[in-house]
Amino acid sequence: MANSSKQSLKQPDLNNKPIARLRAILPAWHWLRHYPREHLVGDVLAGFIVAVMLVPQSMAYALLAGLPPEVGLYASIVPLVVYGLLGSSRSLAVGPVAIVSLLVATGVAPLAEAGSPAYVQLAITLALLVGLVQALMGVVRLGFVVNFLSHPVLAGFTTAAALVIGFSQLKHLLGIGIPNLEFFELLRYAATHLAETNRITFALGGGGILILVYFKQVLGGQLRRWGIRPQWILPITKSAPLVIVVLGTALVWSLQLHERFGVAIVGDVPDGLPSLTLPLVDMGVWRQLLPAAVVISFVGYMESIAVAKSLASKRRQKVDADQELLALGAANLGAMFTGGYPVTGGLSRSVVNFEAGANSGLASIMTAVLIALTVIFLTPVFYFLPQAILAAIVIVAVVGLIDVKTFRHIWQYNKADAASFGVTFAAVLLVGVENGILLGMAAAMLLFIWRSSRPHVAVVGRLGSSETYRNVLRHQVQCWPNVVAVRIDESLYFANSKFLEDTVLGCIADRPEVDNFVLIGTAVNFIDASALETLETLRQELKDAGVQLHLAAIKGPVLDRLRDIGFVDHLGEPYIHLTTHDAMKAIGVVVE
């Protein structure tokens, strides 16, 4: 068993054979040719359940993005087929998601009026740019760039974005006309206009939220106690959005709530499949949309790869980071051609897809077929769908993204990481989602440099009569009055070179009897040009003070560089030692 699982971790061996290459680029090649019959039930069932969730969600997220609801549906057809064929994850469910929809809204809103044809055109163009950025990153294997987005920054961003999204739905939930405002202004505006709430709208939305929460938190347990067959529980609990859509639509239609009480409804949704759409080709527009496209590409990919990886590892499968970029990029290009907007892998739908037994991209294609049928036959039904119901779906979805647990965990582990989370969280709320995440990334990098600018330093001594030298503060060790041996636990570079100088000179100044200083390099992974200059200065300053500098246990590549640049010649070969123990023997305090 151990053996088979190890096989699954292996990368495919390409060897430049055309078929092997094709197989690597088109994972569907494999599962289409060798599709095991027993996978079919799982794929079809998973595809069906996800479609049931996706119909209302895709419309809700389109509204969140400032787009007509059908754009959400369109974005849930071709992109799903494309990902099903190209994706390396077997259970990722691609489509419109909340955070990307928010980013689309912030990116496009300054350029056109929400819901207008120009706005839709810009969203389609954004899908093109996101697709190009992701596909390009996949082709040139730039997937690693997303590593600069640290986990605390992503968690802080997601939590703050969830708050922004949740409160952006207040206008639909309460039926108040709230203008586009910054987060805190929106809170104040909503608070001062609460009296204008449309009570019928709020009752519909509030009721929808209660039903969603009931399905999510309570119903599963009840069904199990009632002895319902387990394979039915997941489809039932996950149909909650569909249930409230049906209920809400029926109520509005039967009681004519939209005419009698002014409940806002979705209205006309065009029927039939989307026609071929093309993006704007205008460098000025592209340049304006590019920052949003880059942020959507990064954030969308990060969210997607995280869920794909975690699901794959549960079944000992593997996802390929660069292939995922390619597949997501192609899915976005598919969205662009068919009237959609940027998509990515969604967290909750992917988990459902996985739990419902999705075994291959067929599940994703199945979902797409069902959405296509919905678009062809069911759109007239959505006329009476109240917007408050869609708002309820969005709100319940994003509450799950508020990640207080991660913050507590990070806070307990490491205050600097908690600061990254906090800065990103605050920045997203204060300066907006795009600038917020960029600020958070900058803060994380500065904090990292700050941390390594004040490294841990240990004065070491000999442990018993061994060859081991350890921190004098943590161990009972032997020292000598005329020798100081210091281990600096960090690479030496510009941000800590002054620290290095101060530390060394401080050690010497405190001990007038010292005439040998040993710098131990076990933790020094590189020495940059600034630190090299500091070392040269130190060597001279110590010499002037009558103290001999020794270097001990410098790593091979680091020592090679010091030798090439002439530092070893300046210091003198006899003062370079393989180990701290060798240094002590050379100084003469240890005799062997």
Added chain:
Amino acid sequence: MANSSKQSLKQPDLNNKPIARLRAILPAWHWLRHYPREHLVGDVLAGFIVAVMLVPQSMAYALLAGLPPEVGLYASIVPLVVYGLLGSSRSLAVGPVAIVSLLVATGVAPLAEAGSPAYVQLAITLALLVGLVQALMGVVRLGFVVNFLSHPVLAGFTTAAALVIGFSQLKHLLGIGIPNLEFFELLRYAATHLAETNRITFALGGGGILILVYFKQVLGGQLRRWGIRPQWILPITKSAPLVIVVLGTALVWSLQLHERFGVAIVGDVPDGLPSLTLPLVDMGVWRQLLPAAVVISFVGYMESIAVAKSLASKRRQKVDADQELLALGAANLGAMFTGGYPVTGGLSRSVVNFEAGANSGLASIMTAVLIALTVIFLTPVFYFLPQAILAAIVIVAVVGLIDVKTFRHIWQYNKADAASFGVTFAAVLLVGVENGILLGMAAAMLLFIWRSSRPHVAVVGRLGSSETYRNVLRHQVQCWPNVVAVRIDESLYFANSKFLEDTVLGCIADRPEVDNFVLIGTAVNFIDASALETLETLRQELKDAGVQLHLAAIKGPVLDRLRDIGFVDHLGEPYIHLTTHDAMKAIGVVVE
């Protein structure tokens, strides 16, 4: 001897005694009370020579800053007295310098017309802000912040700024009216307007440059060969600026070059000491000037502390970084009150001050007295001084700042550092001095993170029958088919956590027979929250693949954290080992 020099490295022991504290803040307290008579000759001579250099230089740099020449002279009186009393360096010569003057020009030019009273007022206000920023950094001991300015970035900045300054003097040297332009536009403008050169002006300036170069490169050797007494050589060679000022002024006056050929002259310089000046108190103006003030504070301090340190170490003296910030800040506040503009320690004048024998702040005060006398009695003389002569002084001064040697050295040592130099150099020329240095700093930080995101990794094996484990690629070592031991030479954090995962899984995938993976932490100085999560994922992924993860030689503080957060519990205490050798014994491949 070794003993006395070690004493000089000692920090003063304050112990909270008021006198000791005062002595620390006011270094002059010491030398004023214990002034050795034999120091007097050196101080007076150095003060005199520096004054001879400073009179023309200060006027030239004021012109470079877009200010009337007398502002340069004013900035060379009170600031020098203040620094003489507060500075911890015994030989730093403070006053107007080229790069700070350029930064003043770029900071103030967008807000007022060069040379106008409003412009002067803004420069005075800038001196206030620089003084406050520096003094504040000194008081709260923020001197370390300047470490984020790496050596290659500073060198790249200085080299590019020298080019910008040099070419900005073309208009004075050629007598062409060149508008304020970006660097490359200025080059093109000058090239297309060369025909308008005022030949007499160019002859004066070009002659001035030749004389300066002659004094600098040739005259010293000639004087030595002619048997001139050594103590006279320095004063003679350093009087070159004064010589060309006298010659140029005499030529213009005697031949009336300004009236007959339109040679631009300095014109009226007010006589008498400056009256008390006060800065603008206007938050709007302050906010506009603050970026320039911060850059001037940083760059001015960096240039100053570098020369102060290098001179101090030659005489086994010590400068105190925070005290220097305080002293420079106070000097700038002094400039603000007396009609001056931002000052800092100048490279060439400080070296001359040192070589001429400056022993204490008295040299600086001596210079200030001589400049004051010049302002009181000699200003009418400067009426006929041609601006081309001042331009010649600036050009020859900044040529020495073009630092090709450092670039070659850095290029040879480390390409990433060379890239920092290159980015800063190019950015200063392309987007201006202020944005250029900020871009350079950002590039240096990104390059550092980039470097540590792809750390050196070594698969290790046992060296003979020792307890030492070394890189299999560098040493002849023993390995076992079912064990992989990997040492990652970097702290684990967000930017390399994907690298970590890929490396570990790659190792396992290549060796299906492996069932124990040992991660060696000798070079891991910390593990951040992102890397912790990756470790948790890895632990699970390896377990799923039938491979046991071991941690070996994790440092005390790092292990403490892993223990606190529960990772050790998840992994299991038996899989944490003090050394790699212990891990091998526990796995059972090594028996002892």
